[in-house]
Amino acid sequence: MADICDWSRICEKAIKQQKKSRGIKRDHDVTEICLHERKLEGVCDLKNYLNLQFLWLSNNRLRRIQCLTHNYRVTELHLQYNLLKDISGSLSHLTQLRVLMLQGNQLADLEKVIKEFRKMQSLEILNMFDNPLAQETDYRHYTIFCLPSVTILDRKEVQSKEREMARKGYDQRNEMVRExxxxxxxxxxxxxxxxxxxxxxxxxxxxxxxxxxxxxxxxxxxxxxxxxxxxxxxxxxxxxxxxxxxxxxxxxxxxxxxxxxxxxxxxxxxx
Known part of the structure; x- marks a missing residue:
């Protein structure tokens, strides 16, 4: 099994190839990085790419996300079909995130995962199907209530009736006052x-x-x-x-x- 240094070298090599193919010389000019389907178990620190907006890490073997500590401008993140079990403290600072793909992982604690998204006021598209948490009772209504900015959840558009049902189920006091x-x-x-x-x-x-x-x-x-x-x-x-x-x-x-x-x-x- 390759160690962390090996994974870092593989990632850095792939990023250099992408910069060369796009004619990019400076790290600050990099806005997209694609590390899709490379069987990665770790990712190098992306702190040099402060203007990174689009990142593909899907179809790998990642168990944790520790490479985005300084990347506050990410708007689209693909983490689907990995081995993620816990994302606490990994994504909460990505307040400009609009698209987040997390389907096909091993996330089980719904409330813990939703807490990580509380500051993402711009999040519009979210996928979490094919995770154990998606089997919880009233999973969809609870997610819609906690993340009102989401318009598409699990490839399905959020309807106004679903928002109303979510408010009645999880905001009972204010809903009674409204009525x-x-x-x-x-x-x-x-x-x-x-x-x-x-x-x-x-x-x-x-x-x-x-x-x-x-x-x-x-x-x-x-x-x-x-x-x-x-x-x-x-x-x-x-x-x-x-x-x-x-x-x-x-x-x-x-x-x-x-x-x-x-x-x-x-x-x-x-x-």
Whole structure:
């Protein structure tokens, strides 16, 4: 088995040949590197190619990616059909990445992989099929929710219905608020057109201070009668709220399809 130095020499030789065929003399002018199907188990450090944008490392035997530490301008990266098991800390700095191919590897932890993509706000095309993580329950909806910039996932265009289902599954609180806020809907006229007001009903009735004092003061010396009279002059308020402790978390929903999603409504009365 060749050591790391051997793999580095093989990569450097291939890059020199590509530079010569394209008439490139300086490393800063290199924007594309193709190391496809070379049975590589390692790749040389590409820190000299700071303007690198397109990189092909597909169909090799790579188990880790440690060659892109200084390449912040990569926009298209092909890592499909390797032996990758963990990419933590390898790709998170590639914030300009638009196309990422990871299909045909051995990635198993979906949440760990998605965490690596959090800063990639420009990522549009992502392939992760033929990995163990693609067999997880609700894999597609979870990926769509965590990576809203992705428009094509596993060679299939992301539909608006899929985004809506992803929000309802993993953003339950905000989704409930969206469904209950009325002013987000387009108004077709003034409120009086739909809600007829009764002129005889008023929220408050102006009264004199003397009348207010006599109304609040008990009219009888008996404690029970005074209490009943006092209750009649006060309003009753009922406050309804959800019991969020019984709402399953997004992780529980994704791992267990049988959990209940109906929130329990609690009521509290005030006088």
């Amino acid at each position: 209950t806020i009325a002013f987000l809907r387009r108004s077709q006229g003034p409120p009086d057109l739909y809600y007829k007001q009764n002129p005889q009903m008023r929220l408050t009735t102006p009264i004199a201070l003397r009348e207010h004092y006599s109304m609040c003061r008990p009219s009888t010396a008996e404690l029970d009668e005074a209490f009943e009279n006092r209750v009649k002059t006060k309003a009753m308020w009922t406050y309804n709220y959800f019991n969020w402790q019984k709402i399953p978390s997004p992780h529980e929903r994704r791992t267990n399809r049988n959990v209940t999603i109906e929130p329990e409504i609690l009521s509290a009365g005030f006088k």
